[in-house]
Amino acid sequence: MIGDILLDVVLPIFVLIGFGALMHRAFRLDLYTLAKINFYYVTPAVVFLSMYQSEMSPELLGSVTGFYILYVLALYGVSMLVSRRLKFSRGMKAAFTNSLILDNSGNYGLPVNELAFKGDPLASSLQALIMTFQSLVTFTYGVMSVQRAKSGGTLKAALIGFLKMPVPYALVLGMVFHVLHLPLPYFISKPLGYIADSMVAIALLTLGAQIVKYPLRLDRLDVYISVALRLLVAPLIGYAIILLLGLRGIPAQALLIASGMPSGVNSTILAEEYGNEPDFASQTVLISTILNIITITALISLAKYVG
Structure with missing residues (x-):
């Protein structure tokens, strides 16, 4: 099984x-350029098709939304407790929190989901929805936290950044076409299919190029604490919420696996953009991605017994 x-x-x-x-x-x-190709070309096509072909009911949509809200709030609470206990500075507290709540649900999570569930439409749409929620958190709370730590950023600036992203529009448009049963013309559906089929290769090539940019260091205790919380505690929180909401089958399995993603590259991008603990951010992404070889294997194995 594990093999x-x-x-x-x-x-x-x-x-x-x-x-x-x-x-690289x-x-x-x-x-x-690679990031732009992923963000503005590949990911919107994947999200649109995932929602258009989705088998997700309104009830399940509500459950997934509730799951994600509880999940992020729980991780935020954990990060605040640890930050207070370790007496982090304001900037370090922002970087530490981002390393926990901003995971790599896009250019890592989508390929994992695709391979683990063999392209199942329901599983794909669930992961696409989680990735969209992640984008919302990244470009609202994530941006505001580092802005405020460094220069007092505003909610308005964060929301403007979020509204410039194509992924939420692709999500809504896909849901509209799905609910109204609108047919896609062949000259639209075929190109979107070609783009979506490239997602795994392009997304993971980009991730490899991104993480190799940062030299590996093994001398920061705060990095190990973050990685342990991200890879071990976060899935336990996810599992507890799955039980609380009574989720079963593929939704429970997909959400459990989604809760075990490594720290997201976006946390490093934000740290570099605002000069807020970039070394810590880059190390958490690199080390959590490497160790995820072990933890994601275990999660996929355990997910079969959930629900």
Whole structure:
């Protein structure tokens, strides 16, 4: 069982991440352009098709929304307790919280979901919804937390940044087309399918190029605390909420796996953009992604017994 998951799900993902790392070492890939391709080209197509082809009922949509709200609030509470106990500065508290609540549900989570559930439409739409919620949190709370830590940013600036993102519009449009049973013309559906099919390769190549940018360091206790909370405590919180909401089957399995993603690259991007603990942020992303080989294998194995 575990061997099959390693060979069929985890190993393909890290092979592609490795290719991205090697290509960046050899050619110094333009990370800005790669990020734009993922964010404005590939991800909106995946999100739109996931919601358009979704088998998610309104009741399940409400349950997933409730799950995510409780999940983020619980992680925020944990981060505040730890930050207070360790007497973090204002800037470090913001970076630490972002490392917990901003996970890599996009260019890592979507491929994991795709391989673990073999392209199941319901599982894909659940992960696409979680990724959209992550984008909302990233460009509202995530941005505001580092802005306020450094220069007193405003809610208005964060919301403007969020409204510039294509993913929420793709999500809403996909849901509208799904609910109204609107057919997609072939000249639209076929290109969207081609773009979506490229998601796994492009997203993981980009992730490999992003994480190899940062040199590995093993001398920061706060990084290990963050990684332990992100990879071990976060899935336990996710599982408790799944039980609380009475979720079963594929929704329970997909949400449990989604709760075990490594820290997101966006936390590093925000840290670099505002000069707020960039070394801490980069180390949490790098180390949590490496150790996720072990934890995501265990989660996928355990998910079969959830619900």
